[in-house]
Amino acid sequence: MLIELSALDLSIAAILVLMLGLLGWRMQLGVSQQLYIAAARTTIQLLLIGLVLKALFATTHLAFILLIASVMIGVAGWEILSRQKRKLKGWWGFGISTGSLFVSSFMITLLCLLVVIQADPWYSPQYAIPLLGMLLGNTMTGIALGMDRLVQTAWQQRPVIEQRLMLGEEPCIAIGDIRKEAMRAGMIPIINSMAAAGLVSLPGMMTGQILAGAAPVEAVKYQILIMFMISAGTGFGVISVLWLISRRLFDQRERLNFNRLLKVAEEKHR
């Protein structure tokens, strides 16, 4: 059913990326290196996961799947952290991002597997791993955006927050507008893609299923399921991150405490 791609087919697409990089280098746009690294990462990581999935599908073992899942969550938490301009000191940043990914993506995938899909066994990797992967990939983006916006804006608007504290406002109110903005920043990608789905863009998973020969309506149902799960996961994830971080930004006497953030210079130095 599925037309298999040859190495030659892939290299045609690779040449396009190569040309883009060359053009960027000629015009001194400063993205070529990042582009090449990202392209190389995609190739290597996807090939590796292809091999892992192949092995995984052969042995349906719960412990092995949980191991893979926790590696995925850990790496996603790390990715969130590396996209932050200002990070929390110590293990807080990693703890908060990984924790909220666990609550949102992992729990929702679990719910979906146990209640909605009900495969046999419920953890069969063919469903579990791709679902978790799609959720993590999307909630990761939302959480990273929301977290970065919250900390950056709080940093820039320090005088406003302090003034509001001086007027006797509680921390959650003094930072309320900033939290609202950060929530928006985190949710906009998924809201946009839900709004544009079908009209402007055909979502990747659905396209993939159709290419593989699935009936369009079945593919659409899966896509709707995924979209809802992603938006719920992103929303709950961003909310928990905003709540935890804004608590961390204030000390027990309701003062702004930016000592808990790494300085940007320190960060470069590392």
Next chain:
Amino acid sequence: MNELNIQQLEYLHCGPLELQVRSTECIGLSGASGSGKSQLLRVLADMEPHTGAIQLDKLEQQSICAHQWRKKVALLPAETVWWFDTVSEHFTDMPEQQVRQLGFDADVSGWSVTRLSSGEKQRLGLLRLLQNEPQVLLLDEPTANLDSTNEELFEQFVRDYLDQNAACAIWVSHDDEQLQRVCTRRYMLDDGMMTAC
């Protein structure tokens, strides 16, 4: 009675400081730049870490939530910040009479905050702060950007507030004549210690 009681207070390089401010009293505080005057006001409003005891009547600062304390012990910083678009959004209710007493027309509530001069910000900042009906006012060079007419209005306004509400104040200023006019006692902060003058 609203009495502010400061004992064994230490922060940064300053202290230990002792000070009692009685109801309706206004304490003047002067000192060189960097002597820790502004920091002292921030400490009293619990905006900076410190050790020692600060009490309002018998109420210990650390025994209530910081935001509740800041409503009672209110800090007017040298530069007030305005974050909404118009003046009135920062108020639950613009007190028209008080607005006039500080030399504004009633239409000030509709003003955009971007057109406020620093002097106007200081006067409106005081009004905004008084919405919480504080028992202690901490004023950090409140008239630094005012002309002499408005300066007089401001001083009178604060005096009236203290008398009518049995409140007290600590007034930081570089202007010794002003402190002589408005304050009952004056202190100098120098090398981390407070001396009467």
